[in-house]
Amino acid sequence: MESVFVEQALLAHGWADRVRLTVAADGRIASIETDATPRAGDQVLTGKTLLPALANLHSHAFQRAMAGLTEYRGQQRDSFWTWRELMYRFVGALTPDQVEAIAALVQVEMMEAGYAAVAEFHYLHHRPGGGAYDDIAEMSARVAAAASETGIGLTHLPVLYAFGGAGEKPLSGAQARFGCDGERYQALMAAADRVIAALPADCRLGIAPHSLRATSPGLLKATVAHFPGRPIHIHIAEQQQEVRDIEAWLGARPVAWALDNLPVDERWCLVHATHMTADETTRLARSGGVAGLCLITEANLGDGLFPVEAFLGDGGHIGVGSDSNVRIALAEELRLLEYGQRLGHQARNVVFTEGQSTGRALYEASLKGGARALGRDSGALKVGAYADMVTLDMTALALDGRQGDRILDGWIFAGDDRLVSDVWAAGRHKVKDGRHVAREAVEKRYRGVLKSLLAA
Ligand SMILES: [Zn+2]
CATH class of the missing domain: 2.30.40.10 (Urease, subunit C, domain 1)
Known part of the structure; x- marks a missing residue:
């Protein structure tokens, strides 16, 4: 004691x-x-x-090693998609030892920033070319080994990444290291379950269909049904191009499609629900799902601004994550959450809870949303x-x-x-x-x- x-x-x-x-x-x-x-x-x-310490609800640990390496403009106007090309080239050769070393550094930095826990949205599963490691969950085991060394509270989220783009496009190039069909994903989850079971009891395993564009409606629904009672995270509407692609393919904007077709409730974390209509905003808020905001990364990638004021006004739950880990800074993440809204609305103290200061309102909202997203019994000193x-x-x-x-x-x-x-x-x-x-x-x-x- x-x-x-x-x-x-x-x-x-x-x-x-x-x-x-x-x-x-x-x-x-x-x-x-x-x-x-x-x-x-x-x-x-x-x-x-x-x-009480926050949970960081969204991280891709390995991307920390490329922080600050993509800050120059190419021949055309730079975007998320050109960043992604550089990211793919970079991950092409990462080894399990390197992934473990990077994950440990990231977790140390997160804890020094004031986070006690992290949801690791983990998609670098396989060997270059896509062949499985002898242990299909080798890379998950490396993330878990890092957590064992650093003591961070880990909610591990192996990613289901089956397609290379909207409309069931085949995987290409670097994406082979991420790839799982339904059967391979179940084998990966079974092995990852054993890995996480060896960590302290607060650590958990959840699922992460990567995005609508990297899955198919049938596979997504079957996967969600196959793993009941676990946290479910998905990238949802980070980029306007993504919204247009999903609308052209599935006939609805991504958040609307998810709310119409998936059992979105408090187990769910929709990461980057950046581009929503007013109706999508209200419906997501009322679903009980958490909107995962990654302010520093979203600013770095030029994603757009999430409608925080309307979402909180409808009773929505938010939490913050460091995503690409270009910079791991808790206070800055919360400051940017508020400052983005101030710049957008030309107003001050936008995130508001009656009887609390703005800093307190930001912190308390992120405590509750983070704990909910990780499926972690935390978020308050009680x-x-x-x-x-x-x-x-x-x-x-x-x-x-x-x-x-x-x-x-x-x-x-x-x-x-x-x-x-x-x-x-x-x-x-x-x-x-x-x-x-x-x-x-x-x-x-x-x-x-x-x-x-x-x-x-
Ligand atoms: Zn992400």
Whole structure:
């Protein structure tokens, strides 16, 4: 049993002073006392504020290694699709060792940014050319090995990627490494299930049909029916071209098609529901599914702006993810979520919850949506939930003298993730004084991988 004492904490019902919190061996919060006094054996978190930690709901870990390598303009106007070509070339030769090293670095960076958990949307399954590894879930095992080393709470999402484009186009080139038909996907999931079962009990396995364009209606519906009770993530409407292609093929815009044809509910996370009509926005909000927003990546790729104000007004659930991992920065992700809306609406404080500051409203919405998307019993400091927790350093200038919601506003709008001091994932205390305990070894390995990738 681990116990902490802190002067101020954000609990499920709001801010509380002099909080003593204990964590059981299963990683869940066993007790919370307020107006308490520290006891012998407590870790006294002097000069810190304790918050529930976010789950990062969308990541492709391997893309971290190409961060900052696609920032030049080609011969024509650059777009998501030219970025994707570069990404395909880059992944052509990644080995399992390299994937594990990159995933570990990404998880260390996420935890140092204040995330306790991640949904890894994992599609690099096979050997170059598409042949299976001896263990069909070799690459999933490498992501899991990284999670075992870093202690992050992992919701692993093996991706079903069956077609190269809308209308059941065949896979081409680099896509061969992603490819699964229905049967191969079931074999992959069975093997991945054994891999994830060996991780701590908070780690889970979900499914991820890549997108409407990379599946077919029949295969998609059959796959969803075959894996009941698991988180389901899908890329849905990231690009206007994608919306036009799906409309031409299936006769409906992607979000409308999904809501009409799939059992979208609270198990679902629709990533990049960027391009929606007002009707799609309302219907998705009412479905209970989470809209997965990846603000830094969406800005980097020029995707567009999600209709946050209308979606939240209809009771929708949102969470944030770092997607391409071009930059892993929690406060910046939330700041950009709000700032995109301010620029779009020419207004301030757009994300709004009665009685809360904007920073608090952004943080609380992302806590709940992230936990829901990962199928993770977290998102608030309350007895029985996993102890996903983060502390901020109150001696930092951006937080000096602040109380309550202004702490979150200071972190998100005036500071950055250097304010993060400690992080626990289901009680695993892995970030201390702003640094992950495995940072040195993980970074050293990653530098070796980068060197060989850049030389290739
Ligand atoms: Zn993605």
